[in-house]
Amino acid sequence: MKDIRINIVDKTYQADGRSHKAIAGLDLTIQRNEFVCLVGPSGCGKTSLLNIVAGLDQQFQGQIQLGDTQNAAHIGYVFQEPRLLPWYTVRRNIELVCSGQPPAALIDALLVDMQLDAVQQQYPERLSLGMQRRVAIIRAFAINPVLLLMDEPFVSLDAPTARQIRTLLYSLWRQRPHTVLFVTHDLREAISLADRLIFLSAAPMQVVADIPVNLSRDEREQPAQIEAFRHHLLDNFPAIAALL
Numbered sequence: 378m379k380d381i382r383i384n385i386v387d388k389t390y391q392a393d394g395r396s397h398k399a400i401a402g403l404d405l406t407i408q409r410n411e412f413v414c415l416v417g418p419s420g421c422g423k424t425s426l427l428n429i430v431a432g433l434d435q436q437f438q439g440q441i442q443l444g445d446t447q448n449a450a451h452i453g454y455v456f457q458e459p460r461l462l463p464w465y466t467v468r469r470n471i472e473l474v475c476s477g478q479p480p481a482a483l484i485d486a487l488l489v490d491m492q493l494d495a496v497q498q499q500y501p502e503r504l505s506l507g508m509q510r511r512v513a514i515i516r517a518f519a520i521n522p523v524l525l526l527m528d529e530p531f532v533s534l535d536a537p538t539a540r541q542i543r544t545l546l547y548s549l550w551r552q553r554p555h556t557v558l559f560v561t562h563d564l565r566e567a568i569s570l571a572d573r574l575i576f577l578s579a580a581p582m583q584v585v586a587d588i589p590v591n592l593s594r595d596e597r598e599q600p601a602q603i604e605a606f607r608h609h610l611l612d613n614f615p616a617i618a619a620l621l
């Protein structure tokens with residue numbers, strides 16, 4: 378897949394007789410297999426952006442170029458809430474998104490990687506929120522996505538659970554590289570995952586700063602290194618403090 382080009386000239390919502398300009402003049406290029414974290418204040422338009430990239434919202438001015446893959450079947454989307462179907466088992470929830478024959482071996486491997494193989498025949502209501510979020514991540518990986526969109530997938534999890542799932546996600550991504558757009562409010566989380574951080578302004582949303590993260594995998598696992606990088610960012614890019 379070639380680079381992804383996102384050019385949103387204007388995204389305006391009309392509601393209750395009023396208009397709200399959510400995004401204006403946003404221009405981004407994401408390289409193949411890059412892991413990009415999008416960081417911006419609440420309500421600035423991050424979900425709106427992901428919905429446009431996913432093709433779920435076509436009411437905007439601009440253009441999205443997904444390289445060779447204009448096909449939504451190759452886009453995995455992990456929403457803010459797990460959105461599992463309660464009347465299907467964990468395994469069935471994952472299989473449902475696969476077109477044609479579900480890739481049994483891949484699903485088996487993902488269930489093991491995410492430590493969910495023992496509960497695959499259970500129904501979502503029997504799972505903790507952290508487990509449901511892991512199922513949602515597997516469901517996105519099961520289609521072997523070329524592009525993975527993740528909208529604050531670890532929000533409202535306790536810190537140890539979020540850390541555990543983050544580590545699993547990072548190792549899955551390293552095993553099966555693909556382009557990721559990951560929305561988060563958590564700068565430490567963003568630093569631990571991303572090749573590149575894109576800081577976004579309040580509405581109308583625009584790019585404030587676009588910063589590479591040059592940390593090794595070992596460094597990303599050391600809280601002191603993450604903290605040092607965070608201080609480096611806040612010292613050298615004062616404008617981003619207001620966005621967190």
Ligand SMILES: Nc1ncnc2c1ncn2[C@@H]1O[C@H](COP(=O)(O)OP(=O)(O)OP(=O)(O)O)[C@@H](O)[C@H]1O
Binds near residue numbers: 397
């Ligand atoms: N369907 C809609 N109709 C009208 N306004 C909307 C609609 N969806 C979103 N908005 C508005 O657009 C703005 C951006 O919303 P969006 O959900 O994209 O922000 P966000 O950055 O993802 O927020 P958060 O970080 O809180 O999840 C908000 O002001 C929101 O109220």
